[in-house]
Amino acid sequence: MLRQFELVERIKAYDTDVDEDALNRAYVFAMMAHGTQTRASGDPYYSHPIEVAGILADMKLDGSSIITGLLHDTVEDTDTTLDDINGQFGDQIGSLVDGVTKLSRIELQSENTRQAENFRKLFLAMSEDIRVLLVKLADRLHNMRTLNFVKSSDKRLRIAHETMEIYAPLAERIGMQSFKDELEDLAFEQINPGARDSVVERLRYLRDEGGDLLPRIVERLRKTIHDAGIEGEALGREKRPYSIWRKMQRKNVTFEQLSDIVAFRVVVSNLPACYAALGVIHGAWPMVPGCFKDYISTPKPNGYRSLHTTVYGPEHQRLEIQIRTQEMHEIADFGVAAHWSYSAGEERTSLSDGRQYRWVRELLEILDHVSDPEEFLEHTKLEMFQDQVFCFTPKGDLISLPSGATAVDFAYAVHTDVGDTCVGAKINSKISQLRTILHNGDQVEIVRSNVAAPSPTWEQFVVTGKARSRIRRYVRGRERDEHMRLGKAILERAFAQVHCDMSTKALKHAGSALGRKKPDDLFEAVGLGEITSMQVVGAAYPEAVDPTSVPPRSKPRDGSAGDHAIPIRGLIPGMAVHFSNCCHPLPGDRIVGIVTSGKGVAIHTIDCDTLQQFEETPERWLDVAWTVDGEAPDLHVGRIDVVVVNEPGTLGAITTLIGRNNGNISNLKFTNRAEDFFEMRIDVEVRDLRHLTNIIAALRANESVTTVERVRD
Ligand code: MN
Numbered sequence: 001m002l003r004q005f006e007l008v009e010r011i012k013a014y015d016t017d018v019d020e021d022a023l024n025r026a027y028v029f030a031m032m033a034h035g036t037q038t039r040a041s042g043d044p045y046y047s048h049p050i051e052v053a054g055i056l057a058d059m060k061l062d063g064s065s066i067i068t069g070l071l072h073d074t075v076e077d078t079d080t081t082l083d084d085i086n087g088q089f090g091d092q093i094g095s096l097v098d099g100v101t102k103l104s105r106i107e108l109q110s111e112n113t114r115q116a117e118n119f120r121k122l123f124l125a126m127s128e129d130i131r132v133l134l135v136k137l138a139d140r141l142h143n144m145r146t147l148n149f150v151k152s153s154d155k156r157l158r159i160a161h162e163t164m165e166i167y168a169p170l171a172e173r174i175g176m177q178s179f180k181d182e183l184e185d186l187a188f189e190q191i192n193p194g195a196r197d198s199v200v201e202r203l204r205y206l207r208d209e210g211g212d213l214l215p216r217i218v219e220r221l222r223k224t225i226h227d228a229g230i231e232g233e234a235l236g237r238e239k240r241p242y243s244i245w246r247k248m249q250r251k252n253v254t255f256e257q258l259s260d261i262v263a264f265r266v267v268v269s270n271l272p273a274c275y276a277a278l279g280v281i282h283g284a285w286p287m288v289p290g291c292f293k294d295y296i297s298t299p300k301p302n303g304y305r306s307l308h309t310t311v312y313g314p315e316h317q318r319l320e321i322q323i324r325t326q327e328m329h330e331i332a333d334f335g336v337a338a339h340w341s342y343s344a345g346e347e348r349t350s351l352s353d354g355r356q357y358r359w360v361r362e363l364l365e366i367l368d369h370v371s372d373p374e375e376f377l378e379h380t381k382l383e384m385f386q387d388q389v390f391c392f393t394p395k396g397d398l399i400s401l402p403s404g405a406t407a408v409d410f411a412y413a414v415h416t417d418v419g420d421t422c423v424g425a426k427i428n429s430k431i432s433q434l435r436t437i438l439h440n441g442d443q444v445e446i447v448r449s450n451v452a453a454p455s456p457t458w459e460q461f462v463v464t465g466k467a468r469s470r471i472r473r474y475v476r477g478r479e480r481d482e483h484m485r486l487g488k489a490i491l492e493r494a495f496a497q498v499h500c501d502m503s504t505k506a507l508k509h510a511g512s513a514l515g516r517k518k519p520d521d522l523f524e525a526v527g528l529g530e531i532t533s534m535q536v537v538g539a540a541y542p543e544a545v546d547p548t549s550v551p552p553r554s555k556p557r558d559g560s561a562g563d564h565a566i567p568i569r570g571l572i573p574g575m576a577v578h579f580s581n582c583c584h585p586l587p588g589d590r591i592v593g594i595v596t597s598g599k600g601v602a603i604h605t606i607d608c609d610t611l612q613q614f615e616e617t618p619e620r621w622l623d624v625a626w627t628v629d630g631e632a633p634d635l636h637v638g639r640i641d642v643v644v645v646n647e648p649g650t651l652g653a654i655t656t657l658i659g660r661n662n663g664n665i666s667n668l669k670f671t672n673r674a675e676d677f678f679e680m681r682i683d684v685e686v687r688d689l690r691h692l693t694n695i696i697a698a699l700r701a702n703e704s705v706t707t708v709e710r711v712r713d
């Protein structure tokens with residue numbers, strides 16, 4: 001385990017300005033926080049964050065990243081809170097540790113790697129500061145290095161697959177080749193130990209057979225470029241078993257050639273020297289046609305730059321050679337992390353100066369010089385993750401949605417049926433409204449009901465096309481149904497009044513006269529108020545109806561449904577039937593319907609002043625009745641004016657009283673506030689008139705209440 005002073009010295013070697021005091025405090029804090037916890041290896045737990053910090057120091061990362069590495073497991077695995085971290089190390093470290101903690105929580109949900117692509121996107125989207133991702137990758141690397149200590153082989157395998165499919169590609173995405181190679185190889189060891197063993201065995205054999213071939217070739221390479229007056233180093237690095245295995249699979253070949261095993265590198269001091277070295281090497285040995293690639297003029301999307309060539313080398317072996325500058329070399333190994341420190345030229349810029357997604361922009365800048373449109377697309381996708389939000393189902397499946405998406409969007413994304421029947425949502429186990437906007441990593445459980453149906457109001461807050469079109473389609477279909485039912489009921493009553501039969505033949509006859517061939521279309525038109533019932537009856541039985549006669553105006557009804565009254569229960573308010581805002585009718589009130597062209601029927605109480613406007617158009621009046629059935633009662637808004645004495649606690653007493661009587665206050669406003677009295681207007685959702693009357697009586701019984709009156713205006 002790295003000792004405290006060793007870690008600090010390692011960082012000071014590349015960053016003399018680093019906050020040594022904070023580093024020391026974080027080191028001690030991690031040790032104290034993890035206390036006697038141990039790892040699977042039996043080592044004290046704190047050895048893990050310290051090793052992670054060491055890995056980050058190898059990448060020459062800034063002090064904040066190292067401190068985050070030291071603290072990265074404290075919030076998740078110890079009593080430490082985020083407030084503790086904020087208090088002791090500042091908000092910036094706090095938000096970095098929080099970011100890593102969130103990724104760790106997500107990681108726990110990733111039980112399968114089926115959705116690896118979505119997980120990778122989620123990780124990128126959640127790593128608002130790239131350092132969060134770097135710490136997480138270092139964390140995973142150390143866990144992989146110590147994976148053999150984990151006893152359960154299932155768990156080892158799961159972690160290995162996760163590494164292979166999520167973390168290694170992420171490392172590659174941000175250009176961290178050395179991380180990617182090591183992660184993959186450690187995972188390979190678990191996933192396919194037989195294959196790896198055979199590759200390792202073969203490597204040993206070839207190494208023995210070749211003798212000191214490798215150092216000899218490196219020496220020849222070095223001498224060749226030095227003789228040409230180019231400053232630089234030659235290196236030969238054996239490839240990792242996994243990358244050899246992959247190459248064997250990809251090319252369907254066995255490996256025999258040195259070029260399959262060792263990557264030779266020539267690292268020179270500046271960019272022109274790369275091309276000069278290339279020329280010298282091609283001059284010394286014949287090149288293999290078709291193997292040259294210039295990733296300097298056309299870098300890879302993750303920022304990788306080098307010249308690649310293959311030659312028949314000094315011992316007639318094929319040699320794969322990569323030529324690059326020191327800067328390119330470090331970027332090839334550490335990608336974004338290294339790219340950063342070089343991006344401002346000579347002066348080392350601190351990672352903490354980097355604003356959100358600066359690395360993406362930098363990569364995009366590189367891409368400005370890239371002509372391949374596919375590579376460009378690949379890249380712009382990265383930025384687009386910002387517009388997405390990724391949430392989990394209770395089973396751990398990832399659902400990707402546009403940002404701003406709500407629980408209803410989530411429900412429809414899971415399945416149309418789930419959307420159609422959702423009534424509520426549990427977000428991270430908390431009951432939440434359907435309109436709640438989701439955040440990255442939220443776990444969403446949709447509460448469903450068999451009798452539920454999409455609500456027209458959802459359309460106002462959903463953001464996905466799927467949810468919107470589905471709700472629209474449902475509402476439109478439902479509206480047509482409602483209008484048809486209403487129109488049919490109106491016609492049945494009209495035919496009965498003139499003692500004529502509403503036969504299919506009669507409807508057909510009337511329908512063709514009025515331009516509505518199908519009976520359903522005719523019903524809908526009547527329900528909508530586009531055609532009056534008398535027009536239909538007149539068209540069906542011209543002899544029975546005197547077109548100049550005025551039909552008898554419907555008698556307003558009391559609570560009971562008469563023979564001709566049209567039942568309104570079961571029709572959805574807001575579609576074919578509207579309860580008017582002028583008089584707030586309640587079940588139990590004497591009511592009348594007014595057919596409004598194109599809008600269905602408006603329900604008024606019989607004493608509503610508005611009705612005077614319709615005295616001259618009796619054909620629009622409709623006999624409607626409340627019907628009482630077993631269905632769950634709809635709620636209606638009753639409006640009351642209350643005058644109370646101005647004393648502390650009065651308002652609370654009133655609202656408590658209403659609530660205790662099962663009334664739900666939907667609106668409350670003060671209409672007058674005098675020194676001694678308050679006057680207020682309250683809208684209460686009630687089942688019916690009796691319910692409202694009960695509430696009024698309960699209020700009147702309260703000593704603070706002076707008067708209570710129902711309002712109809
Ligand atoms: Mn960890």
